[in-house]
Amino acid sequence: MTFSISLRASWVVALIVALLAVGSWRLQAEDKPQAAPASEKETLDAAARKKLKDVVRLAFVAVHDGWSSDEVVLNDDLNQKFIAHCKERMPEAPAFDCNWTLLNLRKAGELSDVSATRRSNDRHDDYLHAAEIAARFLEDKHSTNTDRVICDPKLRAEFDALTKELAPDVSAYKLRKAAFALRKSRRLSPELVLRVASWKKEVEAHAADKVAADPKLIPDGPGVYLFRDASGYLYIGESSELRTRLKKHLDKSDRQSLARYLAEKNIKDVTIEVHVFDPDSEAKQKPMRRAYESDLIRSRKPRFNLAP
Secondary structure, eight states, rough: HHHHHHHHHHHHHHHHHHHHHTHHHHHTTTOOOOOOOOHHHHHOOOOHHHHHHHHHHHHHHHOTTTTHHHHHHHHHHHHHHHHHHHHHHHTOOOOHHHHHHHHHHHHHTTTTTTTOOOOHHHHHHTTTHHHHHHHHHHHHHHHHHHHHHSSSSHHHHHHHHHHHOTTTTSSSHHHHHHHEEEEEEETTOOHHHHHHHSOOOOEEEEEHHHHHHOOSSSSSSSSEEEOOOOOOOOEEEEESSSSHHHHHHHHHHHHHHHHHHHHHOGGGGOEEEEEEOOOTTTSSHEEEEEEEEHHHHHHOOHHHHHOO
């Protein structure tokens, strides 16, 4: 059994290394046109998709007022005008499809003749962490990417609500724009092990004080947990028994830096995010969970995993 687990763990590590070796190609592909989502393929035939492209282009030209296609998607006023124009010509087109098509027209270079003369030079340093946490949480929860989150009215509202909790004094527009800035700077690049792990993952988030009062909020199966607050990611770990492990952390963590932080700060301000795996999946094996945990630590840089 030990030999079998070791072989499987080696396979995971080898696969991650191979994916990292082609990582630059994967990242470059992010700026290229992406395949239409399943919902569009199911609801629009080829003729409808072609018509939608024409409708979206005309709507963008009509409303953009010198702003870029990204701004038309990100800014509520511009986006509402854009969707309204699309609906006038194609009432059956969902808002998501209109936004998604606009972004992909830009990525395909099909809007290069439409001049974007206006710029908004916001600096996002003070709230980038809030945009990153919200974007990554929704990507993990819904198995999607940030562009699709912002294009989808329902997921966009979920993103806005989460960032409002993390950065209440910052406008939803600026936080959406920060998420796009993170994506463009490769800060939201795909976490490779998340793409290859097929463990029927469920993603939840709970206030730490509520978990302390009722540990049964957390399933007691295998998974990875993330402590975070408004300042960013604090600590990431893995366990075969999430509920038991988190109860120990909240009673008195054996990670001294985390224990001090939880003792000094208001625990009500701390959130515990859990990625819960199917107990019958390969996630029951520690080397598998460690590969997943390590990839999250590498990309999200929680402060107490990096310092004693």
